[in-house]
Amino acid sequence: MSCPFPARVHRVHCVRTGAAVFALACAGAVACRGKADLGHGRGQGGPPPPGSGEAAGQLAGSAGQTAQPDGAARAALAGPRSEGTAGEIGLAPGHEPGADPNDLLPQAHGLARERLALQVAPEGERWVDGEEARRRGLALVDLSDGFAPAIFQDGKSATGVPLPNRYRAVFVGLANDRSDGDGEPLRPGERNYLELYGIPPSLSVLRQRFIEDAERECGVDAAKLLAVDGIATWGKTSEKKELARQHGLAQRLLAAQSRAGVASLAELAAKEPRYRKDVKEQLRADNERAAFAEVEKRLICEGLLDPARHQPGWYDGPMRNATMNFQQKNGIFAQADLTRSTLEAMTRPPLQNDFLALRRVLAERAAHAGGVVEDGSAVEAMPPAPRGQPRQVPTYRNRAGEAVPVPDLVGQATLSLMAGLGLSRAADALAFFRRHPASDFRALRAAVRFPPLPEYYGPAMDLLAEIDRGDVWYDLPFDGRGKRLPQPRARFPSFTLFVRWRGEKVPLVCWRTTIGGWRSELATDGQEYYRYKESDVGPRVWRHIVASPVWLPPATSPLGSMVKTKWVAGAYPHVVNYDETGPGYLSAYGLVAGIHEEMRRRADGSLAFSDDGIRTHGSFDYLSLRGRYSHGCHRLYNNLAVRLFSFVLAHRHARALGPMALGFRRIFYWEGEIYDMRLPNRGFYYELEPPLPIETLPGTIKGKEQRPLRGYVAIPGLHYDHRRPAPVLEGGKSGIDDRGAP
Amino acid sequence: MRWTRRGVSSAIHRAVGSTRSGRGYARLVLLLIVLAGTRAPAALRASLSAASDGKLEPETPEANPYSADVTLRLTVTPALKAVVMWGGKTLAQLAPGRMEADIVRPRGSGPLDLEIRADGYLPYHTRLYTDRDNRDGNADKVTVRMYRDEDACGLLGYRRGGTPGGMMK
Numbered sequence: 048m049s050c051p052f053p054a055r056v057h058r059v060h061c062v063r064t065g066a067a068v069f070a071l072a073c074a075g076a077v078a079c080r081g082k083a084d085l086g087h088g089r090g091q092g093g094p095p096p097p098g099s100g101e102a103a104g105q106l107a108g109s110a111g112q113t114a115q116p117d118g119a120a121r122a123a124l125a126g127p128r129s130e131g132t133a134g135e136i137g138l139a140p141g142h143e144p145g146a147d148p149n150d151l152l153p154q155a156h157g158l159a160r161e162r163l164a165l166q167v168a169p170e171g172e173r174w175v176d177g178e179e180a181r182r183r184g185l186a187l188v189d190l191s192d193g194f195a196p197a198i199f200q201d202g203k204s205a206t207g208v209p210l211p212n213r214y215r216a217v218f219v220g221l222a223n224d225r226s227d228g229d230g231e232p233l234r235p236g237e238r239n240y241l242e243l244y245g246i247p248p249s250l251s252v253l254r255q256r257f258i259e260d261a262e263r264e265c266g267v268d269a270a271k272l273l274a275v276d277g278i279a280t281w282g283k284t285s286e287k288k289e290l291a292r293q294h295g296l297a298q299r300l301l302a303a304q305s306r307a308g309v310a311s312l313a314e315l316a317a318k319e320p321r322y323r324k325d326v327k328e329q330l331r332a333d334n335e336r337a338a339f340a341e342v343e344k345r346l347i348c349e350g351l352l353d354p355a356r357h358q359p360g361w362y363d364g365p366m367r368n369a370t371m372n373f374q375q376k377n378g379i380f381a382q383a384d385l386t387r388s389t390l391e392a393m394t395r396p397p398l399q400n401d402f403l404a405l406r407r408v409l410a411e412r413a414a415h416a417g418g419v420v421e422d423g424s425a426v427e428a429m430p431p432a433p434r435g436q437p438r439q440v441p442t443y444r445n446r447a448g449e450a451v452p453v454p455d456l457v458g459q460a461t462l463s464l465m466a467g468l469g470l471s472r473a474a475d476a477l478a479f480f481r482r483h484p485a486s487d488f489r490a491l492r493a494a495v496r497f498p499p500l501p502e503y504y505g506p507a508m509d510l511l512a513e514i515d516r517g518d519v520w521y522d523l524p525f526d527g528r529g530k531r532l533p534q535p536r537a538r539f540p541s542f543t544l545f546v547r548w549r550g551e552k553v554p555l556v557c558w559r560t561t562i563g564g565w566r567s568e569l570a571t572d573g574q575e576y577y578r579y580k581e582s583d584v585g586p587r588v589w590r591h592i593v594a595s596p597v598w599l600p601p602a603t604s605p606l607g608s609m610v611k612t613k614w615v616a617g618a619y620p621h622v623v624n625y626d627e628t629g630p631g632y633l634s635a636y637g638l639v640a641g642i643h644e645e646m647r648r649r650a651d652g653s654l655a656f657s658d659d660g661i662r663t664h665g666s667f668d669y670l671s672l673r674g675r676y677s678h679g680c681h682r683l684y685n686n687l688a689v690r691l692f693s694f695v696l697a698h699r700h701a702r703a704l705g706p707m708a709l710g711f712r713r714i715f716y717w718e719g720e721i722y723d724m725r726l727p728n729r730g731f732y733y734e735l736e737p738p739l740p741i742e743t744l745p746g747t748i749k750g751k752e753q754r755p756l757r758g759y760v761a762i763p764g765l766h767y768d769h770r771r772p773a774p775v776l777e778g779g780k781s782g783i784d785d786r787g788a789p
Numbered sequence: 790m791r792w793t794r795r796g797v798s799s800a801i802h803r804a805v806g807s808t809r810s811g812r813g814y815a816r817l818v819l820l821l822i823v824l825a826g827t828r829a830p831a832a833l834r835a836s837l838s839a840a841s842d843g844k845l846e847p848e849t850p851e852a853n854p855y856s857a858d859v860t861l862r863l864t865v866t867p868a869l870k871a872v873v874m875w876g877g878k879t880l881a882q883l884a885p886g887r888m889e890a891d892i893v894r895p896r897g898s899g900p901l902d903l904e905i906r907a908d909g910y911l912p913y914h915t916r917l918y919t920d921r922d923n924r925d926g927n928a929d930k931v932t933v934r935m936y937r938d939e940d941a942c943g944l945l946g947y948r949r950g951g952t953p954g955g956m957m958k
Binding site for chain 1: 845846847848849850851854855874875876877878897898899900902904911912913914915916918919920921929931933935936938941944945946947948
């Protein structure tokens with residue numbers, strides 16, 4: 048089922064209405080390629096979906112356990128697929144903490160702090176010469192609070208002119224809980240929980256969590272939390288009605304119990320079968336209420352819910368916010384719904400959740416330090432295995448011509464880093480943070496040995512990407528009476544990055560992505576219609592990669608979405624809403640985008656490029672990656688998009704072009720006031736030389752229609768003013784307004 | 790610059806406002822003269838430039854992209870008494886003869902979402918960016934034209950006494 052609302056509307060209509068819509072939208076989620084899998088799309092690379100029981104603490108960018116080419120690394124991080132509940136979590140036996148004795152360097156003296164790197168020896172920590180460590184082939188992992196991925200680093204032009212990458216400061220401010228998405232200081236006590244948006248917390252922020260949580264004893268009843276698969280929640284009005292209905296049912300059953308002369312509801316159901324269904328519902332409701340009380344207890348204990356502002360027993364605004372913060376803090380893929388994975392995370396002691404967060408953060412740092420992208424997900428690019436047989440493992444040819452499995456380098460590097468720092472358990476991490484004051488994280492690097500890189504690595508890898516659209520439906524998603532029609536998909540869209548090596552296409556990663564579908568759009572007659580937004584098929588190239596890209600809202604964007612209230616210098620005025628335009632993690636293009644261009648050779652031999660408005664980009668709308676549709680673009684989780692394009696820049700010939708001027712201005716009227724939207728630049732551009740090939744495969748067309756409908760389609764249930772002139776189609780398409788489909 | 794039909798039409802609406810009054814017609818004639826010439830007005834140029842094409846044009850480099858402070862410039866037309874608000878704070882008082890405000894802010898301290906208020910004019914919201922400096926000629930500066938209600942009818946989304954939109958549910 049698609050969710051036919053534009054991204055912003057979707058946040059209101061789909062997310063806030065809760066689990067039901069999302070569950071429908073995501074039912075049938077499958078792995079990157081291959082057989083249906085109702086759980087997490089294995090190899091997704093990002094954290095798993097709600098309800099899979101494995102959301103929290105998924106090692107970002109690591110794949111599933113099926114036919115794992117390099118399962119050792121994953122297995123060593125206990126519980127990568129399911130974090131479990133209250134048990135201890137850490138490195139598996141056999142991975143002794145501390146650096147390999149052969150890699151230990153002598154303690155350095157008299158060097159500047161910036162040159163030092165940390166190593167853990169059997170007798171304790173030591174500061175060593177980072178340059179010497181580098182000479183010995185060790186990786187220097189940036190653990191400082193100033194860390195930002197490579198795509199956000201400043202550049203220099205060919206003539207040496209500095210090219211400031213302005214989003215870097217915002218990224219660092221967000222990661223450190225210092226500022227908001229505009230770069231303005233947070234108010235006291237305010238926190239950014241932006242890991243799911245591609246901005247992991249800094250080590251200082253995690254340090255603070257560990258130290259605070261070490262003092263907490265939440266004492267929640269895990270049995271009560273795990274007695275339910277989830278807790279139904281409603282909006283304010285519905286909740287009142289629903290709780291009244293439950294209360295009424297309880298009273299009726301109590302009366303029936305009294306009349307029947309039985310001691311319990313179970314006995315009542317056994318004695319009078321007509322009450323069986325009601326008793327079942329009542330017991331479920333009782334369990335949910337008991338679990339709800341534990342959720343409240345946990346949220347209060349973690350300092351996320353202020354009991355003075357919350358009405359016990361009610362899923363009110365403060366509790367909804369607290370739940371959302373808990374989920375985003377712990378990397379749980381849900382938006383305030385009390386899902387099973389949320390409840391499971393609440394059974395774990397806070398320190399265990401902190402340890403899982405640390406592991407995810409270190410996975411990102413390790414991936415960027417190692418310049419690697421392989422996360423074990425490449426297995427999903429292989430054809431599905433016959434029933435009962437393991438899936439074929441992706442391989443590459445080594446110098447001897449042997450087939451070698453594509454390794455999970457991110458998983459291995461994370462393991463090496465954690466082992467090198469002596470972080471086996473939550474208690475180790477707590478001790479580490481107690482040893483190191485916050486000031487240490489101003490400049491902190493760890494010197495560790497990463498696994499050797501495969502032979503296909505180099506400064507100019509022969510990379511290419513492929514997007515498989517999976518199952519594609521062009522039919523209208525509803526019938527003549529407006530009833531929604533099912534459009535099941537067994538294969539979902541996938542993104543695969545390959546390297547051409549010794550005559551073979553070797554998959555490095557395979558992640559879930561999105562394609563276009565039926566979306567609502569404001570037409571030229573000022574009325575809203577459905578329109579099929581197609582993802583172009585065929586060979587294209589990435590010539591430009593844009594860090595912190597700006598999305599230009601088409602003229603058809605509803606104006607209401609372009610205004611918001613915001614806390615500004617002591618007041619809450621109306622302001623232009625730049626969230627979706629960016630630059631920023633909430634931008635419709637996410638934190639980074641690769642522009643798809645068609646490349647042709649002119650008669651004179653020169654190359655011509657044309658941009659059809661499609662991008663592969665990060666996305667704030669992380670739930671959309673579970674099976675919803677885009678406006679034609681190919682979305683990735685923000686952290687994976689950042690990782691992917693940082694990898695591409697590191698392993699292809701590329702140059703920084705810097706911020707590109709835009710000078711966009713849109714002046715509009717809204718509710719008696721004038722708003723002036725100004726976007727001075729397009730983002731920080733990089734140019735790949737040569738461009739990187741990317742091909743979108745057609746997928747499998749399902750249903751009757753074999754080609755997409757081009758025109759507007761009336762939305763069932765809406766009344767249209769037919770006196771207005773008919774909406775204009777693409778004939779008068781203005782380049783800016785219709786380009787860029789997020 | 791490539792002028793699109795829709796862009797020009799919308800720019801005319803924005804720049805001229807209502808053509809029902811004689812003043813509107815006069816402005817339209819003036820605008821057409823300018824359009825026919827080689828240069829368009831700066832604000833119009835800015836509003837149309839983004840609509841022109843996807844060609845990349847690097848930003849003019851700043852003399853010192855790492856300066857501690859930046860100077861932003863806000864210019865308001867026409868000449869009138871106006872107050873520039875930044876959230877709950879008054880940033881500047883403007884008056885005829887003094888319609889420019891130079892605002893010095895720490896570099897990268899977040900954008901300034903400003904509201905300009907003047908008697909008889911609609912409140913105007915705009916934004917200035919603190920991540921670039923103006924002193925060497927490289928933005929950020931903005932010129933704002935205040936609108937009376939009767940001038941705003943050509944603006945995108947204008948609804949007299951109502952809310953914009955158009956979709957009927």
